[in-house]
Amino acid sequence: GESVGLHLPTLSVQEGDNSIINCAYSNSASDYFIWYKQESGKGPQFIIDIRSNMDKRQGQRVTVLLNKTVKHLSLQIAATQPGDSAVYFCAEKTSGTYKYIFGTGTRLKVLA
Amino acid sequence: DSGVTQTPKHLITATGQRVTLRCSPRSGDLSVYWYQQSLDQGLQFLIQYYNGEERAKGNILERFSAQQFPDLHSELNLSSLELGDSALYFCASSVVGLSSGNTIYFGEGSWLTVV
Numbered sequence: 001g002e003s004v005g006l007h008l009p010t011l012s013v014q015e016g017d018n019s020i021i022n023c024a025y026s027n028s029a030s031d032y033f034i035w036y037k038q039e040s041g042k043g044p045q046f047i048i049d050i051r052s053n054m055d056k057r058q059g060q061r062v063t064v065l066l067n068k069t070v071k072h073l074s075l076q077i078a079a080t081q082p083g084d085s086a087v088y089f090c091a092e093k094t095s096g097t098y099k100y101i102f103g104t105g106t107r108l109k110v111l112a
Numbered sequence: 113d114s115g116v117t118q119t120p121k122h123l124i125t126a127t128g129q130r131v132t133l134r135c136s137p138r139s140g141d142l143s144v145y146w147y148q149q150s151l152d153q154g155l156q157f158l159i160q161y162y163n164g165e166e167r168a169k170g171n172i173l174e175r176f177s178a179q180q181f182p183d184l185h186s187e188l189n190l191s192s193l194e195l196g197d198s199a200l201y202f203c204a205s206s207v208v209g210l211s212s213g214n215t216i217y218f219g220e221g222s223w224l225t226v227v
Contacts, residue, residue: 034215043114043202043218044155089155091216098168100145100216102155 008087010107019077023090023103028071030092030101035064035075038087038105047075047088077108085110115139116219118203124225130191133222137184137205143167144186145204145216146178155202161186162208193226200224 013019025033031052036044050057050064050073057064063076073090090103115138125131137144146158148171157170161180172178175193180186190197200223204216 032214036218041200041221041223043116043220045114046215046217049215098143098160098162099157099170101157102147104154 008105008107010109012109012111013080014111015080015082017080019075019080019084019108021075021077021088021106021108023073023075023106025071025073025090025092025103026101027092027094028068029094031095032093033064033066033073034091034093034100035062035073036089036091036102037084038089040086044089080108080110082110082112084108114217114219116203116205116217118201118219118222120222121220122223122225124227125193127193127195127226129193129226130189131193131224133188133190133201133203133224135186135188135203135205135219137186137203138217141205141207141217142184143206143208143214143216144180144184145206146172146186146188147202147204147218149200149202149221150198158188190224195226198224198226 034049035047038044048059061078065074087105089105091100093100117136119134142163145160147155158172159178160168178188200221202221204218206214206216
């Protein structure tokens, strides 16, 4: 269903460490997935995407892993920096439908 | 800068009033999406248009309506406003709608405060 939730899960990591943010998606027919970063008071910003015919995709300092068996998506951020502090959302889409469904979001806090 | 433009950035209005939020999609994008985000909440999908036609509807109240014009810009109309309508309203756009592999890009949002 649609994303809801008053209290976002929070992940606190030390600067320089790697971060792993997880997302469980809802529809086994979903074939396209996106990760977004949202800083306070700003719009969600595209980070990386992956299609269902792939298990892994790498970008600059970020890697997305897709496990279709358990409907799980993860975002790995290497060498986490203070500027990475934000809320991260995953989104899923199914070909043939118009709607993108967003996860609840995870707040990432980077500790100096 | 995503290329999606939203106006106004901030809006304060009284209960019972009506407001219109405007969105210009990225150049070439035919699909426009509207989302609502309340404090510390996720993105609630409201409605989506493709090339002027409504294609998908989410949790949009009857007091709210939207349209997409021939020039592809979109407006979200919120009427009989209540305190609970205070939120960030985001517009997003993508090239097409049905096909997967089309990223949607968000604007910076319109902050609506109902007092």
